[in-house]
Amino acid sequence: xxxxxxxxxxxxxxxxxxxxxxxxxxxxxxxxxxxxxxxxxxxxxxxxxxxxxxxxxxxxxxxxxxxxxxxxxxxxxxxxxxxxxxxxxxxxxxxxxxxxxxxxxxxxxxxxxxxxxxxxxxxxxxxxxxxxxxxxxxxxxxxxxxxxxxxxxxxxxx
Amino acid sequence: xxxxxxxxxxxxxxxxxxxxxxxxxxxxxxxxxxxxxxxxxxxxxxxxxxxxxxxxxxxxxxxxxxxxxxxxxxxxxxxxxxxxxxxxxxxxxxxxxxxxxxxxxxxxxxxxxxxxxxxxxxxxxxxxxxxxxxxxxxxxxxxxxxxxxxxxxxxxxxxxxxxxxxxxxxxxxxxxxxxxxxxxxxxxxxxxxxxxxxxxxxxxxxxxxxxxxxxxxxxxxxxxxxxxxxxxxxxxxxxxxxxxxxxxxxxxxxxxxxxxxxxxxxxxxxxxxxxxxxxxxxxxxxxxxx
Numbered sequence: 001x002x003x004x005x006x007x008x009x010x011x012x013x014x015x016x017x018x019x020x021x022x023x024x025x026x027x028x029x030x031x032x033x034x035x036x037x038x039x040x041x042x043x044x045x046x047x048x049x050x051x052x053x054x055x056x057x058x059x060x061x062x063x064x065x066x067x068x069x070x071x072x073x074x075x076x077x078x079x080x081x082x083x084x085x086x087x088x089x090x091x092x093x094x095x096x097x098x099x100x101x102x103x104x105x106x107x108x109x110x111x112x113x114x115x116x117x118x119x120x121x122x123x124x125x126x127x128x129x130x131x132x133x134x135x136x137x138x139x140x141x142x143x144x145x146x147x148x149x150x151x152x153x154x155x156x157x158x
Numbered sequence: 159x160x161x162x163x164x165x166x167x168x169x170x171x172x173x174x175x176x177x178x179x180x181x182x183x184x185x186x187x188x189x190x191x192x193x194x195x196x197x198x199x200x201x202x203x204x205x206x207x208x209x210x211x212x213x214x215x216x217x218x219x220x221x222x223x224x225x226x227x228x229x230x231x232x233x234x235x236x237x238x239x240x241x242x243x244x245x246x247x248x249x250x251x252x253x254x255x256x257x258x259x260x261x262x263x264x265x266x267x268x269x270x271x272x273x274x275x276x277x278x279x280x281x282x283x284x285x286x287x288x289x290x291x292x293x294x295x296x297x298x299x300x301x302x303x304x305x306x307x308x309x310x311x312x313x314x315x316x317x318x319x320x321x322x323x324x325x326x327x328x329x330x331x332x333x334x335x336x337x338x339x340x341x342x343x344x345x346x347x348x349x350x351x352x353x354x355x356x357x358x359x360x361x362x363x364x365x366x367x368x369x370x371x372x373x374x375x376x377x378x379x380x381x382x383x384x385x386x387x388x389x390x391x392x393x394x395x396x397x398x399x400x401x402x403x404x405x406x407x408x409x410x411x412x413x414x415x416x417x418x419x420x421x422x423x424x425x426x427x428x429x430x431x432x433x434x435x436x437x438x439x440x441x442x443x444x445x446x447x448x
Contacts (some may be wrong), residue, residue: 058265066213131261
């Protein structure tokens with residue numbers, strides 16, 4: 001079996017993976033990182049989204065062997081100890097979480113959004129999150145949380 | 159959903175990849191971004207025994223200026239890279255825009271332009287743009303390199319002109335004519351990230367209201383992406399008044415053979431094509447005569 005070496009949440013890891021594993025299998029079964037969720041398994045729903053070398057990736061579609069030499073960021077890598085990332089904090093304060101299944105993908109995608117558009121317009125937020133489904137349909141609270149995380153005015157939770 | 163086992167080879171040159179494909183016979187597949195191939199494998203529509211990766215072939219993701227105002231895009235450049243390239247935005251903005259409309263951001267940053275074209279899907283976003291721009295594709299196979307105009311690449315429902323063990327290596331996009339007005343219209347019946355029911359790439363060169371050049375590429379409606387050749391002829395050389403535009407829209411609706419699926423009936427696709435040709439051309443004509 002091939003051995004891949006990569007950095008996951010700033011931690012170097014070395015793990016043996018079957019060739020037919022996807023990146024989410026590496027995270028779940030190889031490393032025990034269960035925060036990333038698998039929804040549709042075919043790239044549509046966005047639940048499994050992680051950052052690979054700073055770019056959004058669907059971990060259900062990416063082959064694990066291709067992660068060799070990359071830097072992967074998952075939901076587990078955002079908080080510093082007990083201090084939440086500002087995006088996570090905004091999601092909590094706005095109650096932008098219902099069942100929570102889409103949340104890791106939403107938060108990671110927001111991370112990429114704010115890296116590209118630090119002060120996003122509503123259109124940019126909606127467009128960026130268009131590939132992340134919330135089947136509880138909690139979209140308006142999610143939008144509020146993203147606006148708040150971006151430091152936009154008038155977005156404090158009620 | 160999990161994948162069934164397969165062999166995997168990471169190639170460093172196009173020649174190695176061609177040789178690996180030949181060794182694998184009909185049971186080998188090229189993989190780059192995997193956004194089209196991996197779901198098909200999970201659903202066991204395809205069960206290749208060998209995946210040949212060209213994602214890390216040096217130079218194959220490059221985007222370079224080519225000739226006077228042209229651009230050469232390497233086949234494994236991602237949709238994200240194409241739509242964010244300053245060169246593509248400057249010289250082929252229609253292509254940049256179409257790549258910006260592919261699926262969703264994560265899929266755009268994984269999936270490649272070459273993979274999109276070789277999948278041969280009708281509802282591709284870049285295909286209509288490259289058809290309107292009359293791009294040329296560079297293919298490498300066991301017998302060497304050949305070029306195919308994109309107008310001859312799509313041969314049927316998920317079928318292309320790629321021969322056995324052939325690999326798309328680059329897309330040559332000719333210069334956008336000076337002063338051209340363009341638009342990529344993606345009509346999705348429900349949501350932003352859906353596939354195009356009508357994907358219309360239009361480019362017009364105008365002299366006042368007179369149309370000097372019309373280029374219309376279409377995706378989503380028929381079995382494969384195509385040029386609306388008769389509608390182009392119905393516009394070129396004419397004053398673009400409402401009657402002429404409406405007639406060209408009727409010609410467009412008559413020259414395609416729409417498919418039918420869960421997204422919409424053939425009749426609906428034909429109607430929507432007529433509507434969007436009229437609206438898009440009217441909009442560009444108004445923009446040009448301002």
